[in-house]
Each structure stands twice: as C-alpha cells, then as structure tokens.
Amino acid sequence: MYTIDLNSDMGESFGAYKIGGDEDIIQYITSANVACGWHAGDPMVMDRVVKMAKKYGVAVGAHPGYPDLMGFGRRKMVLSAAEIKNYMKYQIGALMAFTGSCGMQLQHVAPHGALGNLCQYDREVSKAICEAVCEIDENIAIYYCAGAVLGEIAEKAGLPAASEIFADRAYLDDLSLVPRNREGAMITNLDLAVSRCVRMIKEGKVTSITGKEINIKGNTLCVHGDGPKALAFVSKIRKSFEQEGIIIQNMR
Numbered sequence: 001m002y003t004i005d006l007n008s009d010m011g012e013s014f015g016a017y018k019i020g021g022d023e024d025i026i027q028y029i030t031s032a033n034v035a036c037g038w039h040a041g042d043p044m045v046m047d048r049v050v051k052m053a054k055k056y057g058v059a060v061g062a063h064p065g066y067p068d069l070m071g072f073g074r075r076k077m078v079l080s081a082a083e084i085k086n087y088m089k090y091q092i093g094a095l096m097a098f099t100g101s102c103g104m105q106l107q108h109v110a111p112h113g114a115l116g117n118l119c120q121y122d123r124e125v126s127k128a129i130c131e132a133v134c135e136i137d138e139n140i141a142i143y144y145c146a147g148a149v150l151g152e153i154a155e156k157a158g159l160p161a162a163s164e165i166f167a168d169r170a171y172l173d174d175l176s177l178v179p180r181n182r183e184g185a186m187i188t189n190l191d192l193a194v195s196r197c198v199r200m201i202k203e204g205k206v207t208s209i210t211g212k213e214i215n216i217k218g219n220t221l222c223v224h225g226d227g228p229k230a231l232a233f234v235s236k237i238r239k240s241f242e243q244e245g246i247i248i249q250n251m252r
Contacts, residue, residue, distance in 0.1 A: 002201050004241070005162065005220035005251040007031040007143070008234065009063055009112070011049040012040035012072075012226060020225035026052050028234040030250040031059045031220065033110045033143070036091035039065035039073025043094075050098040059250050060099050061143060064091035065112030073113035074180070081128040084115075088132035096136075107252060109133055110143035110164065111150070119150035120176045126150040130157045141251065146216050147175030162251050165200050165218035167193050167233055170209045175216060178209050190232060194240045197221060201246055219251060 010026065011034040012019040019040065026032060032053050035041030053060045065073030067087070079087070092109060099106050111119055111129060119126045130153050133140050141160035144150035154161040168187045170178040178185040187193045200206050206216045223234045241248055 002244075002246045003249055004201050004218065004246055005030050006223070006234070006237070006248050007033055007061070007110075007164070007220050008223050008225040008230070009033045009035070010225055011035040011045045011063075013045050014040055014042050014069065021231050022049055022052065022225060024231050025223070025225050025234055026056055026058055028238055029058055029223070030248060031061055031107060033061050033063035033108075033112075033222075034095055035112070036062055036064050036095050038067045038087070038091055039069065039071075039112055046095060046098050050095075050102050050104065054102050054104055059107040059252065060095070060104060061108035061110050061141075062092045062095045062106060063110050063112045064088050065115050068114075073115065076114050076118075081124050084125055085128040085132045088129050089136060092132070092136055092140075106137070106140055107250075108141040108143050108160075108162065116145060117177065120145060120148045120174075123149050123153065126153045130154050130159060133157075133159060143220060145175075145177065146218060160251075162219035163217045164220050164222055165197070165206075165216060167197050167221055167223045167237060168229075169224075171206055171214070171216075173208045173210055173212050173214065175214060184209050188229065190229065190236050193233060194236055197237060198240065198244050198246070202244070 006029045008029050010022045010032045066077045142154035143164045146163045151161050
C-alpha cells in the first residue's frame, strides 16, 4: 500500500497583498505549512488559515524562515546558531498561539526558503532548528527536504521526521533543489509533474535535471500554493493518486 501526506505552503499573504489560493487549495491537502510572519504572513492571515485548517481537518505546521519580508525568505543570511534557534522559537511560538486558541496541536515544523535549503547540508543550522523544536515540544515533527542532513539530525534528536518531496521542483544530482533562478527549476507541465510524483512514491526514484536517476524517499509531498497552476496541480494530483492506488493521508 502506498500512502503520502499532501502539504502546501500557506498563509503567505501580508496585509493588503494576497499570495496564493489558500481557500481553494486547503480543501485538497492534509497538512498546511503556515508562514509565521517573518518571510510572509501576518497575525490576521495566520488566524484565518488556522481556522480554515480546523474546518477542513487539515493539520497545521509552522513554516519559519529568515526575517526577510522583502525577499520572501529566499535570500541567504549569515546568522549564528543561537540566532537561528531563537528565531525558530519565536516564529513557532507565534503560530502555536493560534493553533492553541483553536484547540489544535502544532503538527510539524518545515523550514522555509533559503533557510530550508541550508538544511540540506549545514549540520550546525540543522542542529539549532532541532534544538529549538525539542525545547518546545518533542512531539512536533520535522519536515525536511529529501536527502537533507536535517532529517538525520532530527531522528538522532528523537523527533518525528518526514522526508518532503516536491511536485513542481526539479532536483540536482545530490537531491538538492535546482535554484529558482536556473532554467528548468520549476516543473510547469502538469502531466510530467504528476508522473514524477507517482514514480517518486511508488518507485522511490526521480530523474535529476542532468538526466541522472537518483533514489528519493518521500513521506510528504509539497505543492506550492503560490504558483499560477497550484490549484490545477493539487486537484490533478489527488485524482491521479486515486487512480494509482496511492492513499493521501496525514502522517499522523
């Protein structure tokens, strides 16, 4: 039996600026990665998304990133381990106020953007993130990009961990994501994206941007909610997975 958690990044609107189709996409997913106000999001947006998640039975996770609203958290920053640890606590704690007020438990933490990319190989940064989560609640899971050292460190720390694969992103040979500024980084063809997802789940294989066949493990599949085809992607994925006998369910 094949199972997969289906997640999407949400709550990335800010004030008068709307990003993503949260209201539509949340009806198709099982977990939501909610921006915590630093790379995107604000208290009103966080409140709205958490309440929608409760309505549709969707688990909520924190999507903390760098304090970089202008760059959407996708620009590199040089921070100490202590800064990263406390920045994580600050953002996770903010979202937990909203989940707690709705009678919900925070399910996971999924580092965002440039910070998440750093977790592919940076052990010090990954350790700081895991320490922050452990000191808050050891039942909170870590979502890590497939192949990232963050997953190894999370498991050693005794935290639940889920390997995240991407429906709409291309991979390098080392399983890191192709940088967004490089041609071919985004998978825009719906049929190709879905077939790649099915293969990653059923065969544990993906073709890198260089054409190399590489092994990949996926517990949770991300569909980015801010793309122009996000709703079409997630609805087609659900339909195709049903036909392929892949069960979509929350990891818990």
